[in-house]
Amino acid sequence: MNKFKSLVVKADGSNCEIETDFILRKVGFESDIIHLNTLMHEPKSILGYSFIVFPGGFSYGDYTGSGRIAASIIKHHLLENLETFISQGKLILGICNGFQILVKSGILPNSSKSFKQEVSLIFNDSHKYEDRWVKLQVSDNSVFTKNFEKTIYLPVAHGEGKFIYESNKTEIDDLVVLRYVDEKNKPTMKYPQNPNGSTDSIAAIADESGRVMGLMPHPERFIRKEQFFTNKTEINEPHGIRFFENAFTYIKEEL
């Protein structure tokens, strides 16, 4: 089996699957896009991959809450195989709507190991969808966030990105991989640097293993330098690519 196979899981209303597939191929994966409708009938097929990405979009319109119907399909049809997939040391990444799906299906952070929803992403404080670039502080708590500078820039575009949790702070603190920061690089609750009012400025978390991660910003939208929102700040490389490169490197070295 080719261990560099990645899978982008599409649902009705996903809309970032093509660019996500594109960047996966660019960093070396052999990538497939498969619809949940197909996967629910062949759930075992996911075990043929090493990396699963849940892309951004509005799965099932997010009409009953973001990611909720997709999460329900996953719980009823894919969970058993996903559990095996994770136990095999493989990787899962959820971007924006994909993050919402992972959280609502209990795959992330899954501290209880029982796939119960533990945290949530709810409507932005502004109650509005917003597209803007944010500055993020990076921790290397996940395999996706190794070898970054302390802060990076990425665009966010969502209406339901406010991260909240019930458990205690220290437990969550260890799982946080990206936080919204202000111009002085301090985690912030100030709008618009923290665009949605996320608790503790949290923009992304990973599970304990660091192999399952979800983030609200869109790394697949910053893969060329010309996409950067300003030409005043110098950057060495577009900050979105490394998330995917790190996944490739991890699979190459550890799997």
Added chain:
Amino acid sequence: MLKAEVIAKSAEFDSMGINIANEMNSLGYKINKVRTSSVYLFEIDVDRKFIEEILKDQITDEIYFDSKNNMDDYLCIDIFAKRGVMDPVAETLSSYLKKSGFESGIIRTSRRFYFSSQKKVREEEIIGFLKNRYYNPLIEEHGTFELKKGISEESFNLIEVSLDCNLIELSKKMTLSLSKPEMERIKDYFYNTKKRKPTDIELETIAQTWSEHCVHKTMKSPYQYKNLKIKNLFKETIVKATEEINHKDAVSVFSDNAGIFKFDEFTNVCFKVETHNHPSALEPYGGAGTGAGGVIRDIIGTGLSAKPIANTDVFCVGEFKSKIEGVIEPEEILKGIVSGVRDYGNRMGIPTVNGAVCFHPNYLGNPLVFCGSVGIMNSRNSFKKVCDNDMIVVIGGKTGRDGIHGATFSSVSLTDESQEISSGAVQIGNPIEEKKMLDAILEADGLFTAITDCGAGGLSSAVGEMGEHTGAEVYLDRVPLKYDGLTYDEIWISESQERMVLSVNERNYENLKKIVEKHNTNIAHIGYFRGRDLKIYFKKKLVLDIEMSFLHKGIPLSLKKVKPYINAKERSSKVKINVEEAAYKVVGHPDVKSKEWIIRQYDHEVQSQTLIKPLGGETQAGANDSAVISPIYKSEKCLVLGCGINPRYGELNPSKMTYAVIDEAVRNVLCQGGDIEHSFMLDNFSWGDTNKDTTLGALVESCLACRDYSVNLGIPFISGKDSLNNFFMMKDREIEIPPTLLISVISVTDKNRIRSSYFNDSDSLVYLFGENTKNELLGSVLFDSYRIKEGTMPSLNPKESVKTHSLLSSLNKTGLIESCHDVSDGGLLTSIFEMSLGNRIGCNIIFKTKLSPSEFLFSESLSRYVITVAKKNRELFESMASGKAELIGATNSTGNISFKINKTSVKFEIRELEKVYR
């Protein structure tokens, strides 16, 4: 039956409630708390655990099935869709439950609002607040929320209509919007050729096909204007210009759902802009949303289908805080249309990258909504051809009773009763349905021979149009329906959204069906393209039988004798206004003010191809003139999209307005690095009362100006659209919109030429580039701010302006220009301020001129740009700019912009001007 209510556990999780309470209190309502919830009714009791899982957030929500929540002290109001109106939530739920093996029967959903206040709150008062903000009486109702049974199927009776009556009254009664000569032509056809009475569906079909919306009869009519005789206005102006230019990269013009041009060796691009004015006046959210959905389907239905890659939107609304009876207030209209376009574009995953908003008092009763979409396609997919005996296939959403008579309704004026009586003409979209359909069509490449969308006129227009040369035979019982009880003519002309018609060779049908079903959407084979005539069957009975040639060629076009528009009198007059005071007024003028609150709500980066975004710079507030999309990663080529529009000029002088808006659109594209030799234009006319000979005169004048400037620029028109009769009838007077022309320009250029509009270096030279600045302030933002009505309008010499634009286009290839912004609304001072804002880089401008400082700084003379160049490149740039560039100053890092014009000096802190601008 099962009822479920989902509500946030605590008020802090209810951001909608918090926002509504703030909004109400700011408007003077004394409200303590607002809470919101969602209520669902299921006809059949479904497994509660399953329902809970898909409706309730474990962390933030409570769900109540039978038990009551503890909100008894609150006033509770339910808002829910009227019967027959699309409810995307119910539709999605129902489809998912069915797929999971649950039979739920009918599902209805409601948004519930709870209000608490120290004083007793009156329900009527609250409804008054909700109305047109969170509740539109046209499509929604409030009151007892309960499950209503579907209406049972009525027995089927074919209705024949006698034409021995007052034909105009009949046209009105049936909402046919046909004129007397047209009705007489129809009577002649049926009574003398067919020797029988028409059926109702036959009349409806002809009315749809002959509607202004579908056939553009006003634009195609013969005209007499002064001594000028025109046989076909459209062909002799717009089309003529394109023929004269004969651009080698124009692939398909004026014939398909969008204009197509060459992008590179293997790829073509198509572009279309549509108007959706009347529906948006009545139901801004649904009207604008379906406007976006409709133009996206135009792109999907161009050639053998293109993939939409970018959207544009332009809105014209009345001035805020003005109000008349029977219409929604401008501010609520604007919020509604922005949300509509946002939800459709964002959910479809198409970036909304370019647009504009203008304000004018005469848009009060009749706002304008222009929605555009750009698509990309393999070159081999650029043309379609229906073959004899191809199957007629409908895919996408099901057909319901929504949007009956949209095409004919769009051709009549709005009145203060429209919001009450025209409910059928407005639809609500379901973007996810359209996304599924798009995904299916893209995957089905090669399996169909032609495709078009069901827009205005529904199946009647789509099938009628596709079958023009082959004929068509349709079995209406095969069309998938949302519910029982639709009559045959309702099925045929319903404008239910998210449907496309394809012609398919029989051998490909099964493959197509598999793909469509994989994407969870519907497909039905409803007939064949054959037999030369249009024949419609319902329950085995022939209900319509018309020759295609009559349908498409039968419309009588009468000569229109028109008079010149009464242009504003121009007179030169000296202008001396305090520059400092004027600067704050102009920068804070609604037309100039930042549109950031709108732009942020649009996803402008999905698909990961957007290079230049609407806003940028360190402040993320620096406005760019146009957007740049790079649809093919490896290609050196990219697309630049810009537009021009100006209702203030339109009201004063439609011909000069036309030159001005074409000039503006071209400037916007060139600022970002566009290439004039590979640029294409779209025209969108939104005009007033076509019963007025001067309004039609203005149309002729504008078309002639389009032709003249297009030919001079060498930029051809490739597609366009007109929307007429945009006026609002009150009991005692008519408010007619100013002649409004939207020009959209798209340019193919090299990636290495693109740049942003704002200053990016604090040590550069600033040039004023292009034509001379004249005292041209009539119709300007400055004059609008001071209500001055005497002066001279901007006008241009096409030959000279073209020299300017061509020179900039060739300078774009050199890399000498660091940043470039045009001078338009608000004049030079506004341009300089906007350029300084992106990175808060200051500048110092020193210039001597015969004009007064206020004339020089606020004049809106055309064909002008502000350009910055690195100091080291000064000589080289000046030698290449051959007299078109004047050095006016330099950038600096002071955080101020200062001007010394003749002996007058003024200085502004960027942050101070920003306060009124943002």
